[in-house]
Amino acid sequence: MPILESTYKPPFQFKNGFIATVYSGLVRRVKGLEQQRERIVTRDNDFLDLDWSYAERKSDAVIIVLHGLEGHAQRPYVTGPAKLFNQNGVDAVCVNFRGCSGEDNRFYHSYHSGATNDLDDVVKHCIEQKGYSKVYIKGISLGGNITLKYLGENRKIPEQIKSAIAISVPVHLNGSAQELHKPKNKAFAIRFKKHLVDKLKIKIVQFPDKISNTEIDSIKTLRDFDEVYTSKAHGFKDALDYYEQSSSLQFLKNIQVPTLLINALNDSFLSSECFPVKEAKHNVNLYLEMPKFGGHVGFIQKNNIYYNEQRALEFIKNYK
Structure with missing residues (x-):
């Protein structure tokens, strides 16, 4: 295309990418x-919390938004499109x-960048339990990688999925990881790592046989x-194996649902491989x-409806 x-x-x-990123976040x-x-209960007996909002009138269409x-699910880049679509x-x-x-x-x-079964569970819930006949998916960043990988995997995609939108997606995870470790992204990397490590400190209380404090203390970077x-934790050999198996880039050629990918050229999180022109x-x-x-x-605009949200709405109108 x-x-x-x-x-x-x-x-x-x-126009400054750093300012746009910080303001939006x-x-x-x-x-x-x-x-x-x-x-809802997942296929492996875990749980997912879903936060629903509704159109003024009863609708047969739903958009699944992935953070x-x-x-x-309360971040503005998630609630923004939810409100606009409602x-x-x-x-x-x-x-969540x-x-x-x-x-x-x-x-x-x-969860991780390539974990698509949970999305599949949500899709089936929307169709089989909620009865929606039109399903759209919008994934942002990591959620965008999950969206693209899900659509391109060797699985039967329900006919109710009409289209998808993916925003600011690190489709090449290793390249994006390298970018995040550069000085230009130091503040973001530190913030991400702190949140992740804090959660891991909660895990160690429940699963002391899985990880030690020494291992947690060894985590200096993302x-x-x-x-x-x-x-x-998710069955990969190491970080590189995780990045290689979970990157959506290799799955793009298989996508059969109309899908819009928007990646800004001044997105400091993305490597050159994250702009899949050939694919x-x-x-x-x-x-x-x-x-x-x-x-x-x-993608800031003056009316607090971001450009990527406006484009998502325009895109799905072509596939009802």
């Missing part, structure tokens, strides 16, 4: 969205990944965290848009 030309023009001060607020929580690393007649279910809803999950393993915890040109179902500006999930 031809590469899409972006029309995104940010306010002047938000720490300053933005989305008001007026009422969410109702539902807990990024150490996010949750206003346009589409229900929204914002997924395992351990991200304010309560630790039941097992030592939790990659260390993936070596010590993510890879071992988009060879897959009629993959639409790639690469705005010059936007940072990481920072």
Whole structure:
């Protein structure tokens, strides 16, 4: 599919990717969205907390929104699209990944960039239990990688899934990990690592046979965290094996659902491999848009409806 030309023009001060990223993550607020929580049981007897919001009138359409690393369903980049879609007649279910809803999950393993079974469980719940005939998926950052990998894996995708949108996605995890460890991203890397290690300190109380304080103390970087915890807890040999198996880049060629991928060229989290021009040109179902500006999930517009949210709504209207 031809590469899409972006029309995104940010306010002047938000042309800077760092400022756009920080503002969107720490300053933005989305008001007026009422969410109702539902807990579902996963196929392995863990749980997921889903936060629902609804259109004014009964709808047969729902959008599943997936957050990024150490996010949750109340982050503005999640509630923003939920509110916009509700206003346009589409229900929204914002997924909290395992351990991200304010309560630790039941097992030592939790969530990671390639864990697609939980998304599959949510999709089936929306179709089989809730009765939606039109399902859309919007994944942001880590959630975007899960979305793309899910759509491209060797699994039967329900016909009710009409289209998908993925935003600021590290489709090449090793390349993105290398970018996150560069000085330009030091503040972000420190913040991510602190949240992850704090959660691991909770895990050690319940699972003292799985990990030691010495191992936790050895975690100095995000990659260390993936070596010590993510890879071992989820059946990978090491961090590199986790990155290679979980990267969605290799699955893009198999996607058969109309999918829009928006990655900003000034997103400091993304390596050159995270702009899959070749894959988009060879897959009629993959639409790639690469705005010059936007940072990481920072597509700011003046009316607090972000460009990526507006584009997501425009995109799904073509696939009802």
